[in-house]
Amino acid sequence: MIREMRRKNQQLPQEVSQEILKKGSFGVLAVHGDDGYPYAVPLSYVYFDGKIYFHSAKEGHKVDAVRHYEKVSFCVVEKDEISEAELTTFYRSVIVFGKAHIIEDAQEKRTAIEALTMKYCPGNMAGGLEAIKKEWDRFCMIVLEPDLITGKEAVEFMRQRKG
Numbered sequence: 001m002i003r004e005m006r007r008k009n010q011q012l013p014q015e016v017s018q019e020i021l022k023k024g025s026f027g028v029l030a031v032h033g034d035d036g037y038p039y040a041v042p043l044s045y046v047y048f049d050g051k052i053y054f055h056s057a058k059e060g061h062k063v064d065a066v067r068h069y070e071k072v073s074f075c076v077v078e079k080d081e082i083s084e085a086e087l088t089t090f091y092r093s094v095i096v097f098g099k100a101h102i103i104e105d106a107q108e109k110r111t112a113i114e115a116l117t118m119k120y121c122p123g124n125m126a127g128g129l130e131a132i133k134k135e136w137d138r139f140c141m142i143v144l145e146p147d148l149i150t151g152k153e154a155v156e157f158m159r160q161r162k163g
Helices: 014-023 061-068 106-120 122-138 155-161
Strands: 027-032 038-043 046-048 051-057 071-083 088-102 139-153
Touching (some): 014 046, 014 071, 014 088, 014 139, 038 061, 046 106, 051 061, 051 106, 061 088, 061 139, 071 139, 106 122, 106 139, 122 139
Antiparallel strands (some): 027 071, 046 051, 071 088, 088 139
């Protein structure tokens, strides 16, 4: 069971949360790691077609964890401003709960890696496509299918957004 947000008055509308996911430059994937320890890893991603995609080596802690246990969470922080005067942090972030798996279908893998390349290298797609071709057998793509997407913001941002 996924817990509901406690401070619902600070919850972002779903459209705003999805925009944060689209624009974010990195996020932190949390998985069920070795010996019951959580494993959280920062990574590049793309939010595309309602799903989140990551690339990975075919071996390693992250891939092993996803193969072992599909339930994961993913966090993107859009804003993080420290206010010493107010003894607080002004933040806006999104957390996604869902199930992740390694993409087995070659066309889905290609679509996902091309979307990732377009996000990070839109001005160098030719170079990106060449790298994809060269490294194709060395990487895999992981898809996170969200069960729940929740965004939250500091009260100060909430007041600004609402006018």
